[in-house]
Amino acid sequence: MLTDFCYYNRHTPDNRYVPLNVGLIGQYINQEFGKNVSVSLYKSVDKFLNKAKENPPDIVGLAIYFWNTAISQYAVKCLREMFGEKVVIVLGGPSIDSDKLQQYKFLTEKFPGANAVVVNEGEIGFGNIIKKMFSGEKNLFRDPINGVSFLHDNELIQGSFTGTTSLDLSTLGSPYLSGLMDEFMDSDYQPLIQTSRFCPYTCAFCVSGKNRGKLRGYPIEQVKEELNYVCKKYADRPHHIMYLADENFGILKRDVEIAEHIKKCNKDFGYPQGIFFYNDKRFTETSRRVIEILGEINGHGLCLALQTENPDTLKAIKRVNVTEKEIDDAMNWASDLGIATSTELIFGLPYETRDSFVDLLNRSVKRGFDSVYCYNLFIMDGIELNRPAVREKHGIKTKYRVLRTNFGSHKKSFFAEHEEVVVGTNAFSYEDFIDIRNQNFMFFAVFALDFQKWFFQFIRNLDVSLSEFFSSFFKPDKNIKWPDGYLKFLDDFKFAIEEELHDSADEAITKAKKIYEENNNDVGDPPRPNFNLGVRLIYLENKWIKEVLLYHLEKLMGEKLTNEDKNLAASLIDLAGRERIDLENVSKKEPLYFPFDVIQWKKYKYKKPLKDFKITNREFNFTVDEARVKQISGLKKRFSTYSTEELIYQAVQFTTPKYLLLHILEYGK
DSSP: OOOOOOOOOTOGGGGOOHHHHHHHHHHHHHHHHGGOEEEEEEEEEEEHHHHHHOOOOSEEEEETTTTTTHHHHHHHHHHHHHGGGGGGGEEEEEEOSSSHHHHHHHHIOOTTTTTEEESSSSSSHHHHHHHHHHHHOOOOSOOOTTEEEETTEEEEEEEOOOSSSSSSSGOOOOOTTTTTTGGGTTTBBBEOOOEEEOOOOOTSSSSSGOOOOOOOEEHHHHHHHHHHHHHHHHTTTSSSSSEEOOSSSSSSTTTHHHHHHHHHHHHHSOOOOEEEOBBBBSOOOHHHHHHHHHHHSSSSSSOOOOOOOOHHHHHHHHHHOOOHHHHHHHHHHHHHTTTOEEEEEESOOTOOHHHHHHHHHHHHHHHHSSSSEEEEEEETTTTTGGGGHHHHTTEEEEEEEEEEEEEEEETTTEEEEEEEEEETHHHHHHHHHHHHHHHHHHHHHHTTSOSOOOOOOHHHTOOHHHHHHHHHSSSTTTTOOHHHHHHHHEEEEEHHHHHHHHHHHHHHHHHHHHEEEEETTTTSSSOOOHHHHHHHHHHHHHHHHHHHHHHHHHHHHGOOHHHHHHHHHHHHHHHHHHHBBBSSSOOEEEEEEEEEOHHHHTTTTTSGEEEEEEEOEEEEEEOOHHHHHHHHHHHHHHTTTTTTHHHHHHHHOOSSSSGGGBOOOEEEE
């Protein structure tokens, strides 16, 4: 029995994926041992435990990551209560560190009921345990097993290194094409496709950074067959995004051919309407071709994940970024082709200060990125920054927060997942963290959810610092009579941020349990301040937005703000409202006459002032295409029993790319 547990509640549909990870291991085991084994896959802990009780397993493999650690711990506890030592329990997945001390702690502190961990890729190590079981040896965990670590007499025994090089992917069949994944494809689960394995980069904040090995691809004809199979299955659910599980899609030259096939599936089957992947960190010609081919179905467009540009930080996390020239060339290339651009930034890394990060935020906007994703660093099992010596060296201080709505109960036992967030280091204080947390929210709302992006790009070209504007937004002058809705929003945001963080994991779990009990064994409202309040800001707070934004603009610019610029800023706020699709009534909107070519302004990444795009007062139309209609219709059908507010939340959560929630802006007559 192989598991990749997830949570089932009304806020998690977008976060359920087919269990490709354990599906691949199951495929390998079936190929190696044939009819001598019976393999089954599980996402639901309830179904897993019921099946285990009906037909006791010989061996259980659990895929562990930070989003399902607690529920997996509960399953291990139940297995031991049901079967004692008669069942072999093996852990694998990204949370298993290659460091010996971390493996020891994992088996003694987090999963004392488990027998062993499989390091790196799971097929060979897990298969070696099964081979040893078939050998009839009574003491299974005494002598080293390649690819496996286990405890014997309280000593960690490690087998030789396997994975990331050892498995020839040309010999591994497809769990999709063999039918092993079928039960998860006629349901809510979002599809995952993996075309290659391994990341050659060594970032210390990532679970892949600890691995060393060789980049390998699956047979390309098998990949194409998988794509055909999956796309046919999901053709009736266009709102589902296809996720590529490659860590750097576009790193291999053959990825161009795979991208062409994905585009062909889009035309032949009407699926995928949206696809998500991480392009190669080094933006090569192959990456360009892949992005060009996939076009509008590619959710992120071009993503240059910078994370940081602090030289000391880059050295500490073992990362080399693209150069300034490479960034400029990539942005110009994207501008010429009308391709969306984004970057990802992480606050909390070693040596990063509040000021250096604010500079990076402002620099990212100035470069013209359409989306700026700003994240707080969190520490998890399986990354180098989690190791005690590294924590101590950089003075890493953390707090804990509940992970989304990843909590629930089973037979009166409650369990909840949490994240460990970095809130201080030798380079920044907790007060700095809170300040950046506020900036984080506004950058997410504007540059990920498209909250009033026209307005903010306009004022940026008036030499208004967005970070300064956002700070002003969260610290309004107390002598001013502000709209009640605005003040309530700020109070709710402050409360959400303060309530989000806890001094210990136990406190975070207690908080989740309280929410669960107060809502009659339900998860309550979404506990993600950025997303929850960002959606609210866009869809539910329209009464005060224009007044508040214009006031803060006047405050920051003073006499420099002309009446013409103020009126233009107000018109851009109205434009953003007109541009957003009414999810309850998807249809065209009345055209708008505007004296500047905002379409060209956007195409060239807002690098020049809007006034450089002066035109005769021209009509702009707001239309919808088939992709938008399909996406929103599919979501409305899936969430037909939800309230309007919940439907809006799920629509924004599910939709990738987010611009599918906006009208197409076109030239009129």
